[in-house]
Amino acid sequence: MKILLLADIHGNSPALSAIADFFGAEHFDHIINCGDSLVYAPFPNEILHWLEEHRTISILGNTDKKVIRLLQGKTLHKPGKEEKRLMYTSTAGQLDERAARYLCSLPINASLRVSLPGGDERNTIRTIGIFHGSPAEPHELLFADTPDERFRELTSHCECQVIVTGHSHTPYHKLIAGTHFINPGSAGRMFDGDPRACCAVLQLTAESVQLEHFRISYDIEMLSQALTDGQFPEIYARMFREGRKLN
Numbered sequence: 001m002k003i004l005l006l007a008d009i010h011g012n013s014p015a016l017s018a019i020a021d022f023f024g025a026e027h028f029d030h031i032i033n034c035g036d037s038l039v040y041a042p043f044p045n046e047i048l049h050w051l052e053e054h055r056t057i058s059i060l061g062n063t064d065k066k067v068i069r070l071l072q073g074k075t076l077h078k079p080g081k082e083e084k085r086l087m088y089t090s091t092a093g094q095l096d097e098r099a100a101r102y103l104c105s106l107p108i109n110a111s112l113r114v115s116l117p118g119g120d121e122r123n124t125i126r127t128i129g130i131f132h133g134s135p136a137e138p139h140e141l142l143f144a145d146t147p148d149e150r151f152r153e154l155t156s157h158c159e160c161q162v163i164v165t166g167h168s169h170t171p172y173h174k175l176i177a178g179t180h181f182i183n184p185g186s187a188g189r190m191f192d193g194d195p196r197a198c199c200a201v202l203q204l205t206a207e208s209v210q211l212e213h214f215r216i217s218y219d220i221e222m223l224s225q226a227l228t229d230g231q232f233p234e235i236y237a238r239m240f241r242e243g244r245k246l247n
Helices: 013-023 044-053 062-071 082-094 097-104 148-157 220-229 234-242
Strands: 002-006 030-033 110-117 123-130 162-164 172-176 179-183 197-204 209-216
Touching (some): 002 013, 013 209, 013 220, 044 082, 044 097, 062 082, 062 097, 148 172, 148 179, 162 197, 179 209, 220 234
Parallel strands (some): 002 030, 123 162, 162 179
Antiparallel strands (some): 110 123, 172 179, 197 209
């Protein structure tokens, strides 16, 4: 079984399109998206339509939940900076009815139970837990250098053999206490100085769990021009060009 893993797309349709083009006709049994699909790049409808059309198993991240709050007519208490608030209000204002309905239908977390045929004619069942931050806290930041003890603690919050998370924009794959912890990195907004999109492919058999991360170039100038045309603060175009979090 082959599964495409995505997280933290952040409205970056050129990056998502580049990922789709990179894999082309390659077949995936499932696509998983760990949230923060929206905000900071100005293509919210394109992102949500693509996720829906590809039957992606998708959840909400913190930016998505704030957009829903705006759609419900509520105010945002955070972020405090006007340049950040603008990215949320502009996203909510752009959403068409179909995209808004799809967004509001998404859960906070999800799981995928797969049956894998074994050589002894018995199937092996694996459960994949899908979270934005962690199984314990939707906004917890897990990094490659987070102490193993914390990952070990998290195994008690989720009876899953594989746990996939986003939020930290940091790709990793760790096997702790028999559980595979995976972050595919950010498909739309990396922070490590490499602006290319990041994603991962998970391959499952009855005997193994294999993961490969990918870094994929995309048309950053197209994205920068869209931000300029939309009269968004210049700092966001710089962020995407440099692959860094600047505010």
